[in-house]
Amino acid sequence: MNLFRPPLGSPVTPDAAGELVERLARRADLERHLTPHMLRQAFGSNVADAGVRSTKYSEALLSPCRLVNLR
Incomplete structure (x- = not known):
């Protein structure tokens, strides 16, 4: 929203999400280019590494409103 x-x-448009990530990356003085998709992939990897069952985090990746119920 x-x-x-x-x-x-x-709803936030994909372009607006990309602009937000770019702006925040510049503010943080990051040297690497970031995209919303890269952040989504990092989230999935970190949740998997934390031991959350794949069915739970795959649901969260499909529907962000389910993030609250990961465990």
Whole structure:
């Protein structure tokens, strides 16, 4: 949900998500180019490494609202 740009309350577009990640990466002075997809992959890898069952984290990757119930 878009909380920072008009139209407020609308879904975040893929372009807006990419711009946000780019802006935050520049602010953090990261040398590597990041994309939202790279962050999604890192999340999945970290959750798997933490021992969460694959069915749980694959559901979370498909539906972010399920992140609360990973364990």
